[in-house]
Amino acid sequence: MEKLRLLIADDDEDNRLVLRATCRNLECFEIKDAVDGLEAVEIAESWHPHIILMDIMMPRMDGFEASKIIKERYPQTVIIAVTGVLDSRVEDKMSLVGVDIYINKPIDRELIRFKLQSIASSFRLKLGGFKDRNKKIILNPFNSDIPSYKTIFDIVDAEAMMEFGMWLFDRYNGKVTAVSSKFDKVIELFYKLMSKGGKMTIIVEESYEEFYITMKFEEAIVLEQKILGMLSEFGTEVIVQENILCARLSKPIEREIAAQDLLQQMQIKRTSAENIKIQHTNESVKEVKVIESKERVKEVKVIEPKESIKEVRVIESKERELLHQSFIRKTSAADYVDEIGDILDEILELSSIDEEWREGLNLIEKDPSEKNFIDFVDSVLNIYVRVINNLFEFTALAYALTSLGVFIKDSAKILSKDSSKTKTMIMLFEHLGEDLTSWREHIFVLQDTADIHYLDSSFFSSCMQIEGIISNKEVSADDEDCMEFF
Amino acid sequence: MAKKVIIVDDSRAVIATAELALEGMINSKTIEFKSYLNPMELLEALQNGSENFDLLISDVNMPQLNGLDLARAIKADERYKNKPIIILTTESSNEMKMSGKEIGVTGWMVKPFSDDKLVKSLQMVLGV
Numbered sequence: 001m002e003k004l005r006l007l008i009a010d011d012d013e014d015n016r017l018v019l020r021a022t023c024r025n026l027e028c029f030e031i032k033d034a035v036d037g038l039e040a041v042e043i044a045e046s047w048h049p050h051i052i053l054m055d056i057m058m059p060r061m062d063g064f065e066a067s068k069i070i071k072e073r074y075p076q077t078v079i080i081a082v083t084g085v086l087d088s089r090v091e092d093k094m095s096l097v098g099v100d101i102y103i104n105k106p107i108d109r110e111l112i113r114f115k116l117q118s119i120a121s122s123f124r125l126k127l128g129g130f131k132d133r134n135k136k137i138i139l140n141p142f143n144s145d146i147p148s149y150k151t152i153f154d155i156v157d158a159e160a161m162m163e164f165g166m167w168l169f170d171r172y173n174g175k176v177t178a179v180s181s182k183f184d185k186v187i188e189l190f191y192k193l194m195s196k197g198g199k200m201t202i203i204v205e206e207s208y209e210e211f212y213i214t215m216k217f218e219e220a221i222v223l224e225q226k227i228l229g230m231l232s233e234f235g236t237e238v239i240v241q242e243n244i245l246c247a248r249l250s251k252p253i254e255r256e257i258a259a260q261d262l263l264q265q266m267q268i269k270r271t272s273a274e275n276i277k278i279q280h281t282n283e284s285v286k287e288v289k290v291i292e293s294k295e296r297v298k299e300v301k302v303i304e305p306k307e308s309i310k311e312v313r314v315i316e317s318k319e320r321e322l323l324h325q326s327f328i329r330k331t332s333a334a335d336y337v338d339e340i341g342d343i344l345d346e347i348l349e350l351s352s353i354d355e356e357w358r359e360g361l362n363l364i365e366k367d368p369s370e371k372n373f374i375d376f377v378d379s380v381l382n383i384y385v386r387v388i389n390n391l392f393e394f395t396a397l398a399y400a401l402t403s404l405g406v407f408i409k410d411s412a413k414i415l416s417k418d419s420s421k422t423k424t425m426i427m428l429f430e431h432l433g434e435d436l437t438s439w440r441e442h443i444f445v446l447q448d449t450a451d452i453h454y455l456d457s458s459f460f461s462s463c464m465q466i467e468g469i470i471s472n473k474e475v476s477a478d479d480e481d482c483m484e485f486f
Numbered sequence: 487m488a489k490k491v492i493i494v495d496d497s498r499a500v501i502a503t504a505e506l507a508l509e510g511m512i513n514s515k516t517i518e519f520k521s522y523l524n525p526m527e528l529l530e531a532l533q534n535g536s537e538n539f540d541l542l543i544s545d546v547n548m549p550q551l552n553g554l555d556l557a558r559a560i561k562a563d564e565r566y567k568n569k570p571i572i573i574l575t576t577e578s579s580n581e582m583k584m585s586g587k588e589i590g591v592t593g594w595m596v597k598p599f600s601d602d603k604l605v606k607s608l609q610m611v612l613g614v
Contacts, residue, residue, distance in 0.1 A: 325505065434498050449549035455547075457577070
């Protein structure tokens, strides 16, 4: 797997060694050293580190100056200042030049490891980011109708290519330990094609059993003999059409399911299939079939109600990642609060927002105008988002609130005309508001939870369900394993 | 008689969405629905005998007590040993399943859940 690049800039050799040793067992990093600020800038230009551990007092160019230059050119780089001197003047100066976080000397190795791991996980999430989910793009030529999640990447430079590679690797390999040689070959092929340069868009579609990876180039592709040779190995699994190349990859088998489990699962699926038939007597059941393959069982149902098919709010792959993310290390609220510094004040200041939250909802109740829905999002919901965005480790919470806000704004018009939906929405939002209040209390005030992540993905899934309820869409986890009984 | 379904989850929103999903079963008196925000309270009430259930649906990550630990404590009690417990989680890792199986929970469901799936699993587990 491609690693995150970590640069250690310190003029003291001992310090560099300690930092290196600290980071060595964090396997997700590739590490380089710089002996002063100037060298840090040079390495930043040629090597584009994701994270820099930056000493402040250094000869030739100090950490302030180096951070300033690097942040101006590469604002994505996370700079962690490691400093022995820390007063408010130094703090101000650091934030002015764009230092993201600072850590006191003497070096607390545990703390540094913790910070690095948090940043690394947030990078991983960002790297999977798609650009434009509504973009109309020609889909894979194998099958244009995959009941799937689509992730779209615009590849503009080498950096983006690498990020895509990392994303795909994680996505494909997340559940199994062994990489198939075929996957290796596909990745190699992609890199070869990518490195030929030029911009392209990559669309990854996933069905239950396969990945379809479509690369769309700006111009028609001219393939060299060597690449043609590689392509021939894949036979019918690769299709090339003018400016499109599409590969189909089987997903690795996640685990062996014992025959008995399989039978039991079949039973459940069958029962539910029958229930569907009974439940929808007023609707015409077009097709209910149970597809059985060697490894998996899944149910495909197409139910046609009299008027329209119930839509599904598909969970996108980025959302799935957020939902299923697990934090290997438990972080207690007390430890976490120790880390966040000034942000704590911002969080505590949020106490007035509970009142605003209720008032906003009251206003909607009295006058469900489009404007009141939008105002609620802009002046209450998004205030939360702004503060939570500053916190490490709550990516899912921030994302959940953001997308819920977008959804409410989009649905404001419909909601304003539907009093029963508005009533449900208000009821659910009251509960969400209370959840957030108790979340703040447990983590930042009482500091009494053993793991700060307790609400994160749960809250996210609630937000999705609320979207589903309001928009009349069934939320589909689309997981082949979304429920199981032993 | 209505079967008593208890849901324990620290999120009021999750409880509210579950209640909405089960509205039909609640209105038809097929089930009686009760919720707890704090697993410790539920555990205490079960232990002193002031509470009982036919099916328990439990979240995993809760600030006071992990849902799997809650299930373990309940299953250790003779009175509730054979009562069904469903774990509600966003995470579907194998470790989670294995530890659930070891403790003796009936099954698990991944959040977000569709109304349909929740209703169906209840019907199946309770035989209603």
